[in-house]
Amino acid sequence: MSLFEDSLALLTSNLTAAGLRLDPAMQARLRAIDGRSIAIKSSLPPIQLFIVVEGGTLGIRSSFAGKPNVAVSGSGLELANWLAAPHRIDNITIEGDETVLLEVTAALRAFDPDLLTPFTTLFGVAQTQNILGGAELAVSVIRSAAEGVGQAIEKTAAAQFVSREDTGALLDVLDDLRERIDRLAARIKAAEDPQQ
Numbered sequence: 509m510s511l512f513e514d515s516l517a518l519l520t521s522n523l524t525a526a527g528l529r530l531d532p533a534m535q536a537r538l539r540a541i542d543g544r545s546i547a548i549k550s551s552l553p554p555i556q557l558f559i560v561v562e563g564g565t566l567g568i569r570s571s572f573a574g575k576p577n578v579a580v581s582g583s584g585l586e587l588a589n590w591l592a593a594p595h596r597i598d599n600i601t602i603e604g605d606e607t608v609l610l611e612v613t614a615a616l617r618a619f620d621p622d623l624l625t626p627f628t629t630l631f632g633v634a635q636t637q638n639i640l641g642g643a644e645l646a647v648s649v650i651r652s653a654a655e656g657v658g659q660a661i662e663k664t665a666a667a668q669f670v671s672r673e674d675t676g677a678l679l680d681v682l683d684d685l686r687e688r689i690d691r692l693a694a695r696i697k698a699a700e701d702p703q704q
Contacts, residue, residue, distance in 0.1 A: 513555055513570035520557075521568040528565055530622055535564035537615040544608045545572060549581035561612065578604035590660070591653050597660055613657045 528534055538561050546559040558572035582590065582600040590600045602609070627636040 510555075510570075513557065516555070517557055517568045517570040521566075524566045524568060527619070530626070531619055534615065534619050537618060538566065539564040541608075541611045541615065544611060545574065545576040546608060546612060547572070547576035547579040547581075548587065549579060550584040550587055551581065552583040552585075555584070559612065566612075576604065577608040578602065578606060580609070591657070609657060613655070617655050 528538070541561050542563065544561045548557045548559065550556070556570070558569045558576060560567040560569060560572060580587070580590075580600065580602050586599045590597060624636065624640065627639055631639060
C-alpha cells in the first residue's frame with residue numbers, strides 16, 4: 509500500500525458514496541449483492557484497488573483482508589483501454605467468479621441519480637443546467653463502461669461454454685452415430701453368423 513493508492517481509494521470511495529446517496533434505488537440493488545468484492549490489479553504502474561459492496565454502497569479500498577470474488581489484472585493502460593472499450597480484453601486477465609463483475613456492472617448500468625434538487629439548491633437554476641449537462645455526460649460514460657464490461661464478460665463466458673444450440677446439434681450427431689454403430693453391429697453379427 510502506498511500513499512497514492514490510499515489517496516486514490518479514499519477519493520473514489522467518497523465520490524462513489526456521494527453519487528450513491530443521490531440514487532436510493534441503487535443502494536437497494538447493491539444490498540442485493542452485498543459482500544461481493546473485485547480486485548483491480550495494475551502491473552504498471554503497480555497499483556491494486558479493491559471494490560467492495562457492503563451495506564448498499566461501493567467501497568474502494570487499497571487493501572482487503574479477504575479473498576476477492578474476482579480479480580481483473582493488466583497494465584494501467586490495458587485496464588483503461590478495457591474500461592473504455594470493454595469488448596477488447598487484450599492482455600486483461602479475469603480470474604474468479606465473473607458473475608460478480610456482471611452483478612456489479614448490472615447495478616452500475618441502472619445508476620440514475622437525481623441531481624436536479626441538490627444542485628438547484630446549491631447553484632441556482634441557470635448554473636444547474638450547465639452542471640447537469642456535464643454530470644449527465646459523466647453518468648452516461650460510467651453507464652456505457654458498465655454495459656461494455658458486462659458485454660465483454662458475457663462474450664468471454666460464451667467462449668468458455670457451449671451454447672444450447674451447439675449442445676443440441678452435438679447430441680443429434682451423437683444419436684445418429686449411435687444408430688449407425690447399432691446398424692453396423694447388427695451387420696457384423698449377421699455376417700459372422702450366416703444362419704440367422
